[in-house]
Amino acid sequence: xxxxxxxxxxxxxxAKPEQRQIIDRILNENKNLPGGLMVIxxxxxxxxxxxxxxxxxxxxxxxRIPVSTVHGVVSFxxxxxxxxxxxxxxxxxxxxxxxxxxxxQLIEKAKQILGVDPGQTxxxxxxxxxxxxxxxACSQAPVVVxxxxxxxxxxxxxxxQILRTVQDKEKQISEQAx
Amino acid sequence: xxFYRSHILVSVDPKCLKKGAHEILDALxxxxxxxxxxxxxxxxxxxxxxxxxxxxxxxxxxxDGVHYANLSVDDIPFLVEEHFLKGRIVEKLKARERLVSDExxxxxxxxxxxxxxxxxxxxxxxxxxxxxxxxGYMALAKALTEMTPETVIDTVMQSGLRGRGGAxxxxxxxxxxxxxxxxxxxxxxxxxxxxxxxxxxNRRVLESDPHAVVEGMTIAAYAIGAxxxxxxxxxxxxxxxxxxxxxxMQAREFGFLGKNIMGTDFSFDLEVRMxxxxxxxxxxxxxxxxxxxxxxxxxxxxxxxxxxxxxxKPTNINNVETYANVPQIILRGPQWYASMGTEKSKGTxxxxxxxxxxxxxxxxxxFGITLRExxxxxxxxxxxxxGFKAIQTGGPMGGFIPAEYLDLxxxxxxxxxVGSIMGSGGMIVVDDETCMVDMARFFMEFTxxxxxxxxxPCRVGTRRLLEILTRICEGKGQDGDIERLExxxxxxxxxxxxxxxxGAPNPxxxxxxxxxxxxxxxxYEKRCPAKVCRALITYEIIDGVCTGCTVCARNCPVNAIxxxxxxxxxxxxxxxxxxxxxxxxxxxxxxxxx
Numbered sequence: 001x002x003x004x005x006x007x008x009x010x011x012x013x014x015a016k017p018e019q020r021q022i023i024d025r026i027l028n029e030n031k032n033l034p035g036g037l038m039v040i041x042x043x044x045x046x047x048x049x050x051x052x053x054x055x056x057x058x059x060x061x062x063x064r065i066p067v068s069t070v071h072g073v074v075s076f077x078x079x080x081x082x083x084x085x086x087x088x089x090x091x092x093x094x095x096x097x098x099x100x101x102x103x104x105q106l107i108e109k110a111k112q113i114l115g116v117d118p119g120q121t122x123x124x125x126x127x128x129x130x131x132x133x134x135x136x137a138c139s140q141a142p143v144v145v146x147x148x149x150x151x152x153x154x155x156x157x158x159x160x161q162i163l164r165t166v167q168d169k170e171k172q173i174s175e176q177a178x
Numbered sequence: 179x180x181f182y183r184s185h186i187l188v189s190v191d192p193k194c195l196k197k198g199a200h201e202i203l204d205a206l207x208x209x210x211x212x213x214x215x216x217x218x219x220x221x222x223x224x225x226x227x228x229x230x231x232x233x234x235x236x237x238x239x240x241x242d243g244v245h246y247a248n249l250s251v252d253d254i255p256f257l258v259e260e261h262f263l264k265g266r267i268v269e270k271l272k273a274r275e276r277l278v279s280d281e282x283x284x285x286x287x288x289x290x291x292x293x294x295x296x297x298x299x300x301x302x303x304x305x306x307x308x309x310x311x312x313x314g315y316m317a318l319a320k321a322l323t324e325m326t327p328e329t330v331i332d333t334v335m336q337s338g339l340r341g342r343g344g345a346x347x348x349x350x351x352x353x354x355x356x357x358x359x360x361x362x363x364x365x366x367x368x369x370x371x372x373x374x375x376x377x378x379x380n381r382r383v384l385e386s387d388p389h390a391v392v393e394g395m396t397i398a399a400y401a402i403g404a405x406x407x408x409x410x411x412x413x414x415x416x417x418x419x420x421x422x423x424x425x426x427m428q429a430r431e432f433g434f435l436g437k438n439i440m441g442t443d444f445s446f447d448l449e450v451r452m453x454x455x456x457x458x459x460x461x462x463x464x465x466x467x468x469x470x471x472x473x474x475x476x477x478x479x480x481x482x483x484x485x486x487x488x489x490x491k492p493t494n495i496n497n498v499e500t501y502a503n504v505p506q507i508i509l510r511g512p513q514w515y516a517s518m519g520t521e522k523s524k525g526t527x528x529x530x531x532x533x534x535x536x537x538x539x540x541x542x543x544x545f546g547i548t549l550r551e552x553x554x555x556x557x558x559x560x561x562x563x564x565g566f567k568a569i570q571t572g573g574p575m576g577g578f579i580p581a582e583y584l585d586l587x588x589x590x591x592x593x594x595x596v597g598s599i600m601g602s603g604g605m606i607v608v609d610d611e612t613c614m615v616d617m618a619r620f621f622m623e624f625t626x627x628x629x630x631x632x633x634x635p636c637r638v639g640t641r642r643l644l645e646i647l648t649r650i651c652e653g654k655g656q657d658g659d660i661e662r663l664e665x666x667x668x669x670x671x672x673x674x675x676x677x678x679x680x681g682a683p684n685p686x687x688x689x690x691x692x693x694x695x696x697x698x699x700x701x702y703e704k705r706c707p708a709k710v711c712r713a714l715i716t717y718e719i720i721d722g723v724c725t726g727c728t729v730c731a732r733n734c735p736v737n738a739i740x741x742x743x744x745x746x747x748x749x750x751x752x753x754x755x756x757x758x759x760x761x762x763x764x765x766x767x768x769x770x771x772x
Contacts, residue, residue, distance in 0.1 A: 034489065035451065037471035042413070042452050069472075076473040076630075077454030079413050095375035096570070096606050097532035099620055108757040112735035133455065135414050136378030138532035139282050139539045148416070156759045157733050 008054040022047055027062045037073055041080055050081045086121040086128035088166045093143040095134030101141035109156045126170050182220040188237040190223045193230035202235055205251045209258040219262050233273050247273035282382060282539045287556045293526045294502045295542045298386035303421050306428040309389040315434050317505035321397050322442045330401040336512035338524030343369055343497030344601045346590040352494055355484040356402040359492040364404040366395055367495040369465055370411040373457040374573025377604030379528040380498035382540055384418035388425035394501030399446045402494050407448040410465050413455055422450050457628035461676045462495045475632045476676035499528055519545035523589035527603060534561045534609035550584040553607055565610040572601025574621045575681025577688030597688045613710035614693040615700050619647040621685040636679030639670035643686060653713040655701030709771040712756040716772050721746045723768035730760035
């Protein structure tokens with residue numbers, strides 16, 4: 001086995017058996033596909049949630065390509081992240097219609113309530129705040145995307161309500177766990 | 179076999195049953211017997227017809243195609259007597275048209291012509307049979323069985339169809355070039371990387387009528403001799419990817435994709451590839467790099483993709499809308515298509531209208547329509563009856579068009595003549611409360627961030643443009659900044675490798691051309707005429723209008739507003755960050771900008 005596998009941090013998906021299984025399945029299914037690297041990285045991002053440096057090394061090893069190639073692709077596209085994100089993502093659409101329609105004010109509001117800047121995750125690991133490219137829902141500007149769900153025509157004073165739906169979900173989960 | 183002159187289809191959807199569909203069925207039979215119509219009118223049970231929440235219980239009468247809804251047993255005798263004995267449609271029992279709650283695509287306005295959007299909102303995108311019922315895959319059958327690849331190309335040539343991705347190259351010319359190259363393996367690609375902010379025409383087509391794109395691509399593949407195709411869709415459109423994959427699977431099941439399509443010796447298959455959030459991948463050479471699994475960086479042309487494309491093989495890349503037009507052209511003939519539009523731009527074009535216009539959403543209009551007709555007749559004019567300032571076409575690579583050109587006919591050449599571009603079809607209308615320096619800065623922020631970094635003019639140039647524009651917005655503009663912007667823009671345009679860099683300065687150039695006085699006001703008078711740029715404005719609560727409701731104080735992110743309940747509030751200008759939230763939430767218009 002490769003040397004680097006020994007130095008993989010214990011909390012990396014490559015080191016965790018059940019996540020490793022997912023990574024191997026994705027690799028086995030797609031590694032011989034023409035142009036398969038993009039497909040693999042998209043799947044990893046989707047199913048694991050991020051593409052850690054060790055995961056990049058592992059992909060390179062399994063595909064028999066340089067790590068620099070894998071890292072080059074990962075760093076090029078904004079959808080790939082190298083660190084884990086919060087359990088929920090709140091994205092602010094930065095399309096023209098949303099910008100004109102008042103997304104900057106919404107971001108201000110979010111900063112005030114959550115205490116984090118776009119690109120950051122709340123300390124409890126619950127929510128990651130992101131700016132994103134036009135999601136193509138311009139007729140409903142300004143748009144906030146919570147996980148996969150699009151909220152349109154959001155006014156600053158309505159934003160806390162949207163936030164509450166996420167927080168309630170989290171509360172339920174933690175109560176169930178308790 | 180019995181022959182019936184009429185058929186009554188009664189919905190036995192669970193909701194309809196609950197509301198008495200069985201009783202309606204019994205009553206119908208009884209009435210038909212009583213009127214001696216049992217041999218003439220047949221009653222059948224069917225699944226859902228209308229919207230069960232709105233229409234249940236309902237029924238459909240064929241061949242008249244009349245939809246009766248919200249029926250009760252007591253209505254039946256009258257209905258049977260009127261409709262089936264006397265032949266008169268009972269207007270009062272007819273189903274009310276469902277109010278369109280589709281925010282993106284309303285019912286066609288009078289000046290619209292729907293070709294590409296014809297099936298959107300009408301058919302179930304996840305059911306190929308509904309597409310087939312709307313003449314789907316007829317064009318493919320016609321092309322494969324009645325036409326040679328050359329006649330397909332000729333037909334598309336005669337229609338005058340031009341690339342809908344923005345550049346406006348003749349589609350058939352591209353196909354011809356790809357066909358001519360003596361290579362065995364060829365590809366077709368579909369550019370579904372609709373990244374322009376404010377544009378969502380392609381997303382809507384992919385989500386609501388994916389088979390039109392699949393069929394169009396298959397016809398293109400037949401014309402150029404390709405055996406494999408890729409649809410490159412951006413990752414921001416997960417639903418479009420899902421819908422496309424279902425469509426492709428169904429097309430394979432029906433033999434419209436795969437080996438020996440429709441029993442001919444033509445074989446072709448398709449695959450969806452997903453982007454990962456890089457705007458530049460909408461540029462065709464960058465798109466190909468991305469499909470190949472690499473960084474999505476553009477490469478110099480020539481060689482053009484038609485000669486050396488995906489994996490070095492000839493590749494034809496068209497936009498979603500271009501492909502979606504093709505089946506209609508094959509089916510209805512090139513003359514029909516060429517009868518719409520202007521001399522050089524034929525057919526129709528979809529636009530996504532957004533911004534400060536009353537009716538936002540998708541429209542499809544024939545080329546040659548004026549901007550005024552689009553903004554006022556279809557768009558309903560400016561929101562809140564403010565004034566029109568400019569319309570931005572073509573996304574971040576396009577330009578602003580001021581009010582003086584509102585009567586410009588929309589086609590590729592006309593838009594280019596005023597410094598903008600057709601682009602993929604985003605149209606953003608801005609009202610007179612929009613600052614043109616801020617808008618140019620917004621677009622430059624976008625292109626600067628999305629520049630792939632491969633070539634210097636674009637990578638460094640857009641950065642410098644952004645810095646100057648930000649400086650002006652912050653009230654730190656210097657004498658000579660306007661000239662610097664102009665010079666730099668020209669250089670970026672001339673020296674960049676791909677369309678992104680070449681088009682990046684367009685918003686700045688056009689904003690400077692048509693709204694120069696706003697730039698001068700920012701730089702020399704330190705004043706933002708539209709009252710947008712934060713460093714140059716202050717917010718103030720108007721005494722006497724303020725009711726002291728405290729909404730603004732509660733919503734202020736920096737607690738800059740103070741005041742007793744029912745007393746006029748005060749904004750502390752030193753703490754205020756000029757975010758404008760107070761103005762948005764105030765119910766009494768008690769806040770003004772100075």
